[in-house]
Amino acid sequence: MRPTIKKQNIKTLLETKFIKVFDLQYAEGRHYYNATRRSADDLVAVKSTEEFQNMLPDAVSCITIWNPSNGEPKLLLNREFRYPAGQFLLSVPAGLIDPADKEEDEPLLVTAKRELKEETGIEVLDTDELEVINPCLFSTPGMTDESNALVKIVLNRDTLTGMSQDGAEGSECFDGFSFLTKEQAQKILKDGVDEYGIFYSVYTWTALTYFVADMWNRNPIYKCIKK
Numbered sequence: 001m002r003p004t005i006k007k008q009n010i011k012t013l014l015e016t017k018f019i020k021v022f023d024l025q026y027a028e029g030r031h032y033y034n035a036t037r038r039s040a041d042d043l044v045a046v047k048s049t050e051e052f053q054n055m056l057p058d059a060v061s062c063i064t065i066w067n068p069s070n071g072e073p074k075l076l077l078n079r080e081f082r083y084p085a086g087q088f089l090l091s092v093p094a095g096l097i098d099p100a101d102k103e104e105d106e107p108l109l110v111t112a113k114r115e116l117k118e119e120t121g122i123e124v125l126d127t128d129e130l131e132v133i134n135p136c137l138f139s140t141p142g143m144t145d146e147s148n149a150l151v152k153i154v155l156n157r158d159t160l161t162g163m164s165q166d167g168a169e170g171s172e173c174f175d176g177f178s179f180l181t182k183e184q185a186q187k188i189l190k191d192g193v194d195e196y197g198i199f200y201s202v203y204t205w206t207a208l209t210y211f212v213a214d215m216w217n218r219n220p221i222y223k224c225i226k227k
Contacts, residue, residue: 003027005045012040035144037096044145056102057136057147060111061094063207064120065216066179068158074179075211076155077204078119078165081173088175090194092207093119094148108132112151118167119174122160129154133210139202148203152216185212 003026013033014021024032024045034045037058047055064076080091095115101107109132113124124130133150140146165174180188185208188194210216 003030007040007046010040010043010046033143035146037146044147055136056097056107057149059094059096059146059148060108060115060151061092061148061203061207062112062116062151062153063133063210063216064093064116064122064153064155065211066155066157066160069156070158072181073211073216074181075185075207076120077178077180077207079175079178080119081175082201083171085199087198089198090178090188090200090204092203094203095119108135108149108151112153116153118169119165119172120177121162121164121167122155123162124153125155125157127156129156150203150206152210154216180208180211182212 005024005026009025011023011025012020013023018037020036020038020040022034022036022040022043024034024043026032034043036043038044044052044055065073066076067073077090077092079088081087082089082091093116095111095118097107097111098114101110101114104110109130112130116122116124129152131152133152135149136147137150138145138147163177165176168174178194188200189205189208189212193199
């Protein structure tokens with residue numbers, strides 16, 4: 001039988017500005033623990049099926065591809081310090097959906113464009129393409145309800161100017177960019193580590209796989225708009 005988690009049986013174990021931990025009591029004497037960014041009223045565990053199917057994720061991760069007319073396409077990744085891992089990890093541009101974003105017609109795309117600008121200095125142009133690849137994916141649902149949408153950004157231009165990581169905010173810490181050819185991406189996938197021998201996140205693995213498989217160059221599955 002499917003466990004039933006009710007709001008009245010949920011207890012707050014830890015509450016800070018950035019993370020909370022809840023006890024999801026699903027039966028008498030039965031407990032499960034959830035680390036989350038969400039408030040008690042917005043926990044995924046207590047959403048109805050309809051609410052679950054229509055929810056927005058916590059954040060957006062961007063698969064960003066530079067596609068010049070005079071050269072081969074390259075996957076753009078950055079190196080972001082991830083505190084729990086204690087390392088600069090090869091990462092996709094990503095960030096949380098702001099409350100104001102949720103009021104927009106295309107909140108996932110609005111977030112994607114802002115995060116790309118903040119983390120790389122690149123602004124999306126009319127010639128570029130944006131596509132929601134997947135509206136909501138869970139990172140580690142055995143421990144947390146944290147979720148990300150995947151948005152593809154194809155930069156259809158011959159030069160990239162104004163690149164910078166000066167837009168980092170708060171605890172964000174970056175250490176440069178990587179432009180990977182398909183061959184380089186395939187090697188990182190095969191090795192399971194980047195060129196420095198450092199492991200990476202599941203979203204980086206997804207971006208590498210998507211790029212190598214040429215999925216970015218196919219017809220959209222979910223939806224596609226241009227700015």
